[in-house]
Amino acid sequence: MQTTVPTRFWHALEDGRVQCDLCPRACRLRDGQRGLCFVRARQGDGVVLTTYGRSSGFCMDPIEKKPLFHYRPGSGVLSFGTAGCNLACRFCQNWDISKAVADDVLAEEAGPEEIAASAERLGAQSVAFTYNDPVVFHEYAVDVARACRDRGIGTVAVTAGYVNPEPRAEFFALMDAANIDLKSFDDGFYRRYCAGRLAPVLETLEYVRRHTATWLEITTLLIPGLNDSPQEISALAEWVAGRLGEDTPLHFSAFHPAFRLTDRPATPPGTLTEARRIALAEGLRYVYTGNVDDPDGQSTRCPHCGAMLVERDWYRLTAWGLDEGGRCRACATPCPGVFDPAPGTWGPRRLPVRPR
Numbered sequence: 001m002q003t004t005v006p007t008r009f010w011h012a013l014e015d016g017r018v019q020c021d022l023c024p025r026a027c028r029l030r031d032g033q034r035g036l037c038f039v040r041a042r043q044g045d046g047v048v049l050t051t052y053g054r055s056s057g058f059c060m061d062p063i064e065k066k067p068l069f070h071y072r073p074g075s076g077v078l079s080f081g082t083a084g085c086n087l088a089c090r091f092c093q094n095w096d097i098s099k100a101v102a103d104d105v106l107a108e109e110a111g112p113e114e115i116a117a118s119a120e121r122l123g124a125q126s127v128a129f130t131y132n133d134p135v136v137f138h139e140y141a142v143d144v145a146r147a148c149r150d151r152g153i154g155t156v157a158v159t160a161g162y163v164n165p166e167p168r169a170e171f172f173a174l175m176d177a178a179n180i181d182l183k184s185f186d187d188g189f190y191r192r193y194c195a196g197r198l199a200p201v202l203e204t205l206e207y208v209r210r211h212t213a214t215w216l217e218i219t220t221l222l223i224p225g226l227n228d229s230p231q232e233i234s235a236l237a238e239w240v241a242g243r244l245g246e247d248t249p250l251h252f253s254a255f256h257p258a259f260r261l262t263d264r265p266a267t268p269p270g271t272l273t274e275a276r277r278i279a280l281a282e283g284l285r286y287v288y289t290g291n292v293d294d295p296d297g298q299s300t301r302c303p304h305c306g307a308m309l310v311e312r313d314w315y316r317l318t319a320w321g322l323d324e325g326g327r328c329r330a331c332a333t334p335c336p337g338v339f340d341p342a343p344g345t346w347g348p349r350r351l352p353v354r355p356r
């Protein structure tokens, strides 16, 4: 398989360089240079993707692990990523993949058809583009997504949403569900700790919510002392409720010291519980905690009557209170999201697989 492929998102500059137009970073490249993401590079007159069809590995995961709580709960998802990332988060929890020099981690080769067929064979309801940001392997991701759609397999993106409007439209038109990171509600945080900006991420969130059929959930990793103040959490939740709607699920997840941010402690569970309380008070109806043992903070209750809709213990579903149409069995209030007539049966397993 050809693993270096031409891309469409670039333009020539007057000084002889070529600008990559995939993401707001706008890398300006001379022949042979790679962008910050490391996997897109100038070759001749254009920009190429160097990791088409190459993956860091495949795993069958519970959909709850993405995390997606309102998209086909209990189902299994064939998950994969490649290498590289277009942000440079000092706290990256997947840095071995996102910051990898491609050849170190891209052990598996698999074309779009092979991946879609494997998902079908393994009984996966969807394929997830995850582990590193799929924005940087756009051409590969959209081809895999099309192959999945042809077979009736769902498509799931886990991304930071740092992408320009044209590729964004092409990408999300092919995604059934997405979990988008909102790493902070402070542009200074994005600049200092991610080498990015907040505004393009907010634009992506609004675009996905208003102009696509993609089911949207959001994750914010809370880092002690950096983005966990009650004021910031309150402002973030108010924005999500006002601009994206009160039914948008928001996940607050625990940080563990990693990569270039090892001088901060892990997030205390109490911080997540308090963030959840604040966001619920701002009007959001579905707010969850993640990466901690907190069955109450990870279960879905009916906001109308308080009945348990989906009870979770980590990645295991322990009770189900929805009818076949995704409504509360107690009061018939619809639960927003994508629900199968019955809960999935994949369970909490994580199973490495080969796409053959």
Ligand code: SF4
Binding pocket: 020, 021, 022, 023, 024, 025, 026, 027, 034, 035, 036, 037, 038, 040, 041, 085, 086, 136
């Ligand atoms: S996708 Fe990569 S090469 Fe293109 S602008 Fe973003 S970081 Fe630079």
